[in-house]
Amino acid sequence: MSNESIGKTIGVVLAISLVCSVVVSGAAVALKPTQQQNKQLDKQRNILDAAGLYKAGMSAKDIREAYAQHIEPRIVELATGNYVEEVDGKKADTFDQRKASKDPKFNTEIPAGEDVASIKRRSNFASVYLAKDDSGTVTSVVLPVHGYGLWSMMYAFVAVQPDGNTVSGLTYYEQGETPGLGGEVENPTWRGKWKGKELFAADGKPAIQVVKGGASGDHQIDALSGATLTSNGVQHTFTYWMGENGFGPYLTKVRNGEANNG
Numbered sequence: 001m002s003n004e005s006i007g008k009t010i011g012v013v014l015a016i017s018l019v020c021s022v023v024v025s026g027a028a029v030a031l032k033p034t035q036q037q038n039k040q041l042d043k044q045r046n047i048l049d050a051a052g053l054y055k056a057g058m059s060a061k062d063i064r065e066a067y068a069q070h071i072e073p074r075i076v077e078l079a080t081g082n083y084v085e086e087v088d089g090k091k092a093d094t095f096d097q098r099k100a101s102k103d104p105k106f107n108t109e110i111p112a113g114e115d116v117a118s119i120k121r122r123s124n125f126a127s128v129y130l131a132k133d134d135s136g137t138v139t140s141v142v143l144p145v146h147g148y149g150l151w152s153m154m155y156a157f158v159a160v161q162p163d164g165n166t167v168s169g170l171t172y173y174e175q176g177e178t179p180g181l182g183g184e185v186e187n188p189t190w191r192g193k194w195k196g197k198e199l200f201a202a203d204g205k206p207a208i209q210v211v212k213g214g215a216s217g218d219h220q221i222d223a224l225s226g227a228t229l230t231s232n233g234v235q236h237t238f239t240y241w242m243g244e245n246g247f248g249p250y251l252t253k254v255r256n257g258e259a260n261n262g
Contacts, residue, residue, distance in 0.1 A: 042173070047071060050142050050157035050171040051131035071142075072130040079124065081249030081259065087125050097127050097144060110245070117147030117233075117240040128250070131159065140168045141254060143247050147237030150229040152176030154185060154237065160199065164254030170194040182230030193221055199242050204252065206242040210235040 041060055044067040048054040053070055054063070073092040075084050087095055087106065100106040100123035107121045129142040140159040147154060152175050159169035172185040184190055198218040201207035207219040210231050215222040223231035240246050253259040 046157055046171050046173040047129050047142050050159040050169040051140050052159070052169050053131060070132050072132065074128050074130060076126050076128050076250050077124065078126055078246065079249065081253045083259065084125065092127065095125070095127060097123050097125070100125060114245060116236040118236070119147060126247070138162055143241070145237050145241040147233050147240060149175065149177050149233035150182050150227070151178065154233060160251065162254065164251040165198050165200050167194045167197045167199065177230045178227065182224060182227040184224050184227065185230065185234065190224065197221060206239055208238045208242070
């Protein structure tokens with residue numbers, strides 16, 4: 001066959017495409033365990049960060065050791081606020097809340113009028129992480145929360161003191177908001193403003209307010225400058241997840257001393 005024939009050209013293209021697809025597929029399979037390990041490591045680092053246990057410069061080994069020593073993962077049934085040992089055979093260290101939120105067997109569709117955080121569905125069960133000091137005493141409970149901002153779903157860990165009310169740390173770890181504006185949810189200075197704020201009013205209702213300028217008192221946080229819709233997304237995230245359909249029942253038990261010791 002002539003080297004300039006259309007058939008031979010197509011054959012060469014197909015052969016190259018096949019080789020490339022095999023190489024790419026093989027690389028994806030080979031790298032998957034490493035990617036999963038890195039994802040797990042990043043999650044552990046963010047949980048430690050929210051709990052105030054992460055130190056700059058910690059190696060992967062340091063992070064894994066600190067997590068194993070100081071963090072106890074648990075599963076909570078959101079409707080009751082009670083701990084459960086496993087969900088569909090998955091214990092706390094392997095339970096995936098995001099996957100559960102997509103499984104009709106384990107999720108709840110949120111009515112439009114109640115879906116202030118625009119998440120549509122939530123898992124009936126949630127992961128929580130008990131952060132402990134060297135003596136094994138619980139110093140905070142780390143909760144995963146998420147809600148929609150301007151452009152993206154924003155995922156965070158919020159650490160709450162054993163009183164079930166006072167924030168001790170906040171870490172936004174996944175978001176696609178505008179850099180320099182809404183993306184400032186990851187700014188350590190802004191996150192630091194949450195420390196010491198109280199999630200609930202005296203009547204037990206969610207009380208955190210993200211306000212434009214002049215934040216004062218135990219319940220108010222300054223909004224992100226120039227990022228009104230992202231700030232609204234943060235507000236709606238906390239309104240939902242600290243409410244009765246989120247972690248409200250669980251945090252009530254924590255405040256009553258029924259849950260914070262595992």
